[in-house]
Amino acid sequence: MSLTQLARARVQALTPYQSARRIGGNGHIWLNANEAADSGQFNLDCARLNRYPECQPPTVINAYAAYASVAPEQVLVSRGGDESIELLIRTFCEPGQDRILITTPTYGMYAISAETNGVEVVDVPLSASRQPDFDGIIAQLDRVKVVFLCSPNNPTGDLVDRDGLLRLLDAAEGRALVVVDEAYIEFCPEHSQAPLLNDYPGLVIVRTLSKAFGLAGIRCGFTLASPEVIGLLLKVIAPYPVPDPVAQIAAQALSDQGLVLMRNRVNEINQLKAELAEELAQNAQVRDVFAPNGNYLLVRFAPGSDMFARMSRAGIILRDFANRPGLADCIRITIGSRAEMDAVRDVLQKEQ
């Protein structure tokens, strides 16, 4: 028997997540992973690295709770938002029995985490107006333990409709968790669903420092939920999930000064995004620019457009969604620095 055949059957059958970093590319301008163009400056104290870190460093938990206007008991810190997604599935879904529900096109990690853990995925695709089909979701809740919504949605940028969400929360009460992934919420903070947490104990919100905070490299994310849900996740999480240097950097990023830097970065990105949207609207090759609520724009180009290849030849790596259902000819452009956006504009304006 080969070692591959020794692995669990479902692992043998898995296709690993095609993360932007794995796909890579030859360019020098990386606008394919919704990262920030800068991270800021941090100080590290290495005096206590001989000790295991705390499972849930209080400095980080308290700072994030204050930032998100929730109680510390409603916060869990993990290795990125991705670990939060995985923990929710491992904590609530019985392999081979329970299911998660997703609404494609959306973030790929919900399905990947479910499949790795032997949990079936039900897909209720977004409607023509790119909203979750709330009636369809409510009709499909049988054996579903976790519903994943994403707002702003990656890659389409749309926000989840609050009335629909409330209807779903009522229908799912006592049966399934409703997760709203707010990885990009800093770019439109007035649309957070966090204020609903106190009224809906089955609501869970996923957050991250990877996007607006510019810290994808430290792998730090958060779950906001009722203390009961947080308590269950704490039973499953690894004993030392957050390395001490990560906790130090996260606490600095969440300080008053860190939040000012983050908000300045968000303002700059939103400004560059508006300028790019205007530029795209005037381009003959562009058919559609999707909702501008994150740090990216999903753009539909004319059928058969060679824009992805042209950008690539100019060293600009974008994320191609063309082969996803409903996203023919669509490319997602991360909003980077002003210089990077100028490079994008140069390619857009050439040989139209």
Ligand SMILES: *Cc1c(COP(=O)(O)O)cnc(C)c1O
């Ligand atoms: C980037 C992202 C995450 C989490 O990213 P981490 O780097 O693991 O914190 C979660 N959800 C969506 C939709 C994302 O785009």
